[in-house]
Amino acid sequence: MKRVVIVGGGTAGWMTAAVLARLTDAGISVTLVESEEIGTVGVGEATIPSLHDYNQRLGIDEDAFVRATGATFKLGIEFVDWRRIGERYLHPFGTFGRDVQGVKFHQLWARADRDGDGVGALEDYCLTAVAARQARFTRPSRDPAAVLSSLRYAFHFDAGLYAAFLRDRATGEGVTRIEGRIGTVELAPERGDIAAVVLADGRRIAGDFFVDCSGFRSLLLGEALGVPFVSWQHWLPCDRALAVPSASTTPLLPYTRATAESAGWRWRIPLQHRVGNGHVYASAFVDDQQAADALLGGLDGAALGEPRALRFTAGVRERLWERNCVAIGLAGGFLEPLESTSIHLIQSGIARLMSLFPGEAHATVERDTYNRLLGTEYRQIRDFIILHYHATARDDSPFWQHCRTMTPPDTLAEKLALWRERGRVLPEPGELFTDDSWVAVMAGQEAPPRALDPLLDALPAEEAGRFLRHLRGVIAQTAAAMPDHAAFIARHCASASRG
Ligand SMILES: Cc1cc2nc3c(=O)[nH]c(=O)nc-3n(C[C@H](O)[C@H](O)[C@H](O)COP(=O)(O)OP(=O)(O)OC[C@H]3O[C@@H](n4cnc5c(N)ncnc54)[C@H](O)[C@@H]3O)c2cc1C
Structure with a gap:
């Protein structure tokens, strides 16, 4: 060799x-x-947090990398109109709350929510999600006792x-x-x-x-x-994309937005010097002109060129x-x-x-x-992506009817059955998307499970309520103390081409 x-x-x-x-x-x-x-x-x-492993392996200085690539920080993905038109949720990179005596945090939250305890949204218990909503960013703390250590991030570049x-x-x-x-x-x-x-x-x-x-x-x-x-096109029918950059808008959001369309979805990826946009769609369900109209009609800044067409098969x-x-x-x-x-x-x-x-x-x-x-x-990874298409209540277009009624792979069907039964998620060992990711998307797109974890009975609701309120308060305070995303970049890693 x-x-x-x-x-x-x-x-x-x-x-x-x-x-x-x-x-x-x-x-x-x-x-x-x-x-x-x-x-x-x-x-x-758009990337996911595992890119840190790659950068570390090469000893890449993060600020230099962000400057050189016009990058912004990414705290997760906001999914708009996936379960139903008008609904939105975040798949943040960080963790939700803290498990208690072997009971998953989302179970604790789901019981309180079901019982009308006024515990707010599940994402209020994830610092990464709260910071994303407020367009804030700072690097996580290295102290495992600090709530700020739970923040996880990737990049858009x-x-x-x-x-x-x-x-x-x-x-x-x-x-x-x-x-x-x-x-x-x-x-x-x-x-x-x-x-x-x-x-x-x-x-x-x-x-x-x-x-x-x-x-x-x-x-x-x-x-x-x-x-x-x-x-895998029978599960993932999107086979074309149109991509176009647009002018930056404020605030500089630290997350990707994925907005469902009648036969696919649009991405919005904010960089320092422009916004990347695209429309991924299934050519069996929509024609190229309609797809281009949806892309250009959905831009929130002026288009900086003509859409570029791409074809692929999943x-x-x-x-x-x-x-x-x-x-x-x-x-x-x-x-x-x-x-x-x-x-x-x-x-x-x-x-x-x-x-x-x-x-x-x-x-x-x-x-x-x-x-x-x-x-x-x-x-x-395929199964996790199919979940987004299949776990939907949308029936407003032939594309969504197809996705909702298709037979998912057996491996995904088992995960869905576990969630629907008692809100459980059990990724396979070593799976890229961990419990928190599966919970985010299942909770964001599925109906509430039939029942919850029976081990919850060992945790008195009143005590759990106090714990939830405390945690939500600490996360809100920690987020409020974080700098604005754009200000963080301007201070540490603004690229020369910015603006
Ligand atoms: C619509 C769309 C959106 C995407 N969004 C994301 C995203 O947000 N996040 C993400 O992680 N990934 C995303 N991807 C995937 C991502 O773009 C690719 O994984 C990544 O760019 C790597 O591409 P590549 O290097 O494999 O191929 P390419 O970029 O196509 O590079 C191929 C290279 O091979 C060379 N080449 C080909 N034929 C020859 C030849 N005959 N002689 C010499 N050279 C040749 C080309 O010149 C080029 O240098 C997206 C892909 C698509 C289609």
């Missing part, structure tokens, strides 16, 4: 290159091929600036960048491994191991090695590692952007590739473990 070749210089390619740069210390060359003529997908601007930021790092650390369009992929005659990629101008780039970051086209894994694509390649090639990013799969999980899946692929880095081209044990772990993660 002497030569690693990364094909593609989008977010996936450069995130991979920045980490694989370390291999150069072990005498392995790392080369990245990208084509300006083809360009990148150019979207992918400019995808183009992010790729450039990582490219500078990776090339500074020994990654070789080659610009050019790949015309053919050369397979080794006997083994069928990838031997080289050949550019349109005839240059040949040989390698021992290849990382396919070529985007939706999946040039190596899909086209050259023929690994089939497994479509799903994943049957195997993400085949022979001497791993696909990372859109070349491997795409689950639609509703919970901003694609960049996380890129990171997860990179982290696992590094943990299982092969000593030779045919590393079957490592390959099988990689495929199992990544396959499971895709499936778990």
